[in-house]
Amino acid sequence: MIWALAGISALASVPAGLRWLRVAQREHYLPGEVTRSAARWRRATPLNYVVELAGFAAMLAMILHDVRWSFVVPVIAAVWPIGLSVKGATSPLAWTDRLRRLAVVVGVLLAIGLVLGPLLGEPLAVLLPLYLLYALVDLVMWVLRPYERRSGAKWVERAAAKIRSLDLEIIAITGSYGKTTTKNYVAHLLAGSKRVVASPASFNNRMGLARAVNENLTPGAEVFVAEMGTYGRGEIADLCEWIPPKVAAIVAIGPVHLERFGTVEDIVRAKSEILDRAEVGVICVDHPLLAALARERAATMKIVEVSADAGVVVDGRHLLVPPIGVFAANLAVALGICQALGIDPGGLLPRVADLPTPEHRQSVASGAGGFTIVDDTFNSNPDGARSALATLLRVSTGGKTAVITPGMVELGTVQDEENRSFAAEAARKVDHLVIVGRTNRTALTQGSASGKASVTVVESREEAVDWARAHLGPGDAVLYENDLPDHYP
Secondary structure (H helix, E strand, O other): OHHHHHHHHHHHHHHHHHHHHHHHHHOOOOOOHHHHHHHHHHHHOHHHHHHHHHHHHHHHHHHHOOHHHHHHHHHHHHHOOOOOOOOOOOOOOOOOHHHHHHHHHHHHHHHHHHHHHHHHOOHHHHHHHHHOHHHHHHHHHHHHHHHHHHHHHHHHHHHHHHHHHOOOEEEEEEOOOOHHHHHHHHHHHHOOOOOEEEOOOOOOOHHHHHHHHHHHOOOOOOEEEEEOOOOOOOHHHHHHHHOOOOEEEEOOOOOOOHHHHOOHHHHHHHHHHHHOOOOEEEEEOOOHHHHHHHHHHOOOOEEEEEEOEOEEEEOOEEEEOOOOOOOHHHHHHHHHHHHHOOOOHHHHHHHHHHOOOOOOOOEEEEOOOOOEEEEEOOOOOHHHHHHHHHHHHHHOOOOOEEEEEOOOOOOHHHHHHHHHHHHHHHHHHOOEEEEEOOOOHHHHHHHHOOOOOEEEEEOOHHHHHHHHHHHOOOOOEEEEEOOOOOOOO
16 A cells, blocks of 8 residues: 555656746745745645645544555645646746756655655655655755855856956946846946946846856957846855956845845845945945945945935936936936946936836836836835836826736735735725735735725736726726736745
8 A cells, every 4th residue: 555655646746846846946946945935825825724734634644543544645745735836837947957956856855755665664754755845845955055056166167267358347236126227227328438248137146147257248348237136145245256346336225035134234234245346336325224334335445325315316416307217226326337437427418318228117108908007017126116106107197097916025024014005005096906816915905905996806917917908998007016926826
């Protein structure tokens, strides 16, 4: 009977493994994130609690009473969590070399349990790794992490050698949000006088930047603009070891990724590593913690302070009120970077008129149904959400207004509070609020309770788009605020 259990468990491990491997890949192979994702799905619906507890109860009944109960566990493992698809639509599995290594090691460990369990007459050895497969995937990622770092070292070394071989002015940009937009602004402003290469898309970690350098930097480049992200202390310091910036900038600080860092102060400490090797720092001082950082670092390095509280201000000089559609803080930092390179930002103001419009960050377009769409689907921070809501109201021409959102994520202890606050503000100002998915459903529903907006709850973005097409028409406007991949509930 135990061999039969092992066979069924082996079959169940295929869909279960594909689910959690996909989550691991989507979460950048960070140990602990698969287990965190499992917790999200557990909280999302009582059904997932019940199903998971049923598996635990079946194992307990097996131990205390009858081994036949054990056959319930692989069935549950094959389908849990309810709602997390095996294949994925917005984030399908990509069989990279790294994923294959992870899959092989996880598979070997599962196979050991599947063989040893029957040999030892111990069904728990078969079932426990399968039941806790998400934790096993995290454990293997933690074990493989040093190897993965070593295996990527050759690409980093190649990129570092290329950087050393070129006469470059390197600009490094970080922040809780706004990095990509600022990078694109800088590249545009400097393109009139220098040959600029910017890291593409959101390639902002170790391997992404190594790839950007190896594939995009060529002789003749004069400026390299590197966007740098981090999930913890030491990562940006490591990047700056081999991409040493002449100018380093911090755009903004907020609770983005707060669940990983713990406190906003820790976020500032991690981001401030970008200043350690730079000649000049550019800091948007509108946040008090960044203002304090600017004062502290001014004692040891040149700091260019910028602000967007009252138009675009660079080192105390008011340059302009940004045009509609231009992000003031990002522009202020970009102009501050130009000043740090010795270029008068005032002379660059004519180039502001045709700054690139960042995709999916408050971009405005017309939908097929004749209504206006504000696309802010690449945003998941409170300041950006409020700004996007203001944009929706500004472009509205008097028709119906709607906000479609799954809420904001990775905000740690303030996530519920921030989603309630945003929903409350939106419900006061717009006609319709459409809540997508289960991740923040409770907080968004609570926040919207006292507003004027009608509230609709849908399970997926596709349903939300169908709602917009059915209920909105010419003269109406809708804001798509954030979009979660399908490994979120």
